[in-house]
Amino acid sequence: MSHVKPLSVVIVEDEPHLAGLHREFIEQHFHLRVAGIAGTLAQARHLIEQHQPRLVLLDNYLPDGQGVTLIDDPLLKRFECSVIFITAASDMQTCSHAMRSGALDYLIKPVFFGRLRASLERFMLLVQTMSQMKKVDQHALDKLFNLPVGDAPAAPSTKGIETLTLTRVKAFFSDAPDSSWSVEQVVEKVGISKTTGRRYLEYCVEIGFIGVEMQYGNIGHPRRLYRKIAGT
Structure with a gap:
C-alpha cells in the first residue's frame, strides 16, 4: 500500500x-x-x-x-x-x-x-x-x-445481458421510435425489475441503440428519459 x-x-x-x-x-x-x-x-x-x-x-x-x-x-x-x-x-x-x-x-x-x-x-x-x-x-x-495510440475503446460488457430480454427491450423502443420513456415506464411495459431495466438501458445506450435526454421541471432534479436513436 x-x-x-x-x-x-x-x-x-x-x-x-x-x-x-x-x-x-x-x-x-x-x-x-x-x-x-x-x-x-x-x-x-x-x-x-x-x-x-x-x-x-x-x-x-x-x-x-x-x-x-x-x-x-x-x-x-x-x-x-x-x-x-x-x-x-x-x-x-x-x-x-x-x-x-x-x-x-x-x-x-x-x-x-x-x-x-x-x-x-x-x-x-x-x-x-x-x-x-x-x-x-x-x-x-x-x-x-490524447488516449494512448492504439488503445481502442473497450467494447460494452455483455455480462448479465440475456438475448431474449434484450430483444424485448429493443422491440419496445422500436415500436415507439419517436417517444421518450423513463426507466419506470420501460420496466412496467416490458415486465422486468427496475434493477434489470437499468442494466439493459445502460447497455443499449453503450451500443448506441438508444440515447438519453434530460427533462428539467420546475421542481426537483432532472429526469433521465430514453429514446431510440434514428437509424438503429
Missing part, C-alpha cells in the same frame, strides 16, 4: 446521490481523497480555500449560478487545481468556455464509469508526469493530451 498522502478532491454537485456515487468510485479506484462535497458555488469556494484540492469535479447547473464561472476564479489557479466537468450542459458555448479556460476534461451526464475512469487516469498521469519529469518528450505529451 502506498504511504504517499492521497491527493485531495472536491466534488461540486447538487445531486447528493450522484455526488456520493462519484465519491465512492474515486476513493475505491484511485489514490485520491474526497475532501468535501459542495452543492453550491459558495460552498465550493469555501471548500477549495479550506482544502486546496488538486482536482475539482464540477457540475454546471447549481442553485446559485453556473459552475463554469468557477473555472476562471483565481482561487483555482492559486492552488494549481485541475477541473473535470461532469454536467448535463451540452451547449457548445459552455463546453468551449470550459475548455478554453483550461478544463482537463468535459463529461456530459449521464456519465459511464468507464469514461470517468479514463478522465481520472489522465489526471493521475498528469500529476505523475509533472512530479517526475523536468522535460517531456512527444510520447509523454501524446499520452497527456
Whole structure:
C-alpha cells in the first residue's frame, strides 16, 4: 500500500446521490481523497480555500449560478487545481468556455464509469508526469493530451445481458421510435425489475441503440428519459 498522502478532491454537485456515487468510485479506484462535497458555488469556494484540492469535479447547473464561472476564479489557479466537468450542459458555448479556460476534461451526464475512469487516469498521469519529469518528450505529451495510440475503446460488457430480454427491450423502443420513456415506464411495459431495466438501458445506450435526454421541471432534479436513436 502506498504511504504517499492521497491527493485531495472536491466534488461540486447538487445531486447528493450522484455526488456520493462519484465519491465512492474515486476513493475505491484511485489514490485520491474526497475532501468535501459542495452543492453550491459558495460552498465550493469555501471548500477549495479550506482544502486546496488538486482536482475539482464540477457540475454546471447549481442553485446559485453556473459552475463554469468557477473555472476562471483565481482561487483555482492559486492552488494549481485541475477541473473535470461532469454536467448535463451540452451547449457548445459552455463546453468551449470550459475548455478554453483550461478544463482537463468535459463529461456530459449521464456519465459511464468507464469514461470517468479514463478522465481520472489522465489526471493521475498528469500529476505523475509533472512530479517526475523536468522535460517531456512527444510520447509523454501524446499520452497527456490524447488516449494512448492504439488503445481502442473497450467494447460494452455483455455480462448479465440475456438475448431474449434484450430483444424485448429493443422491440419496445422500436415500436415507439419517436417517444421518450423513463426507466419506470420501460420496466412496467416490458415486465422486468427496475434493477434489470437499468442494466439493459445502460447497455443499449453503450451500443448506441438508444440515447438519453434530460427533462428539467420546475421542481426537483432532472429526469433521465430514453429514446431510440434514428437509424438503429
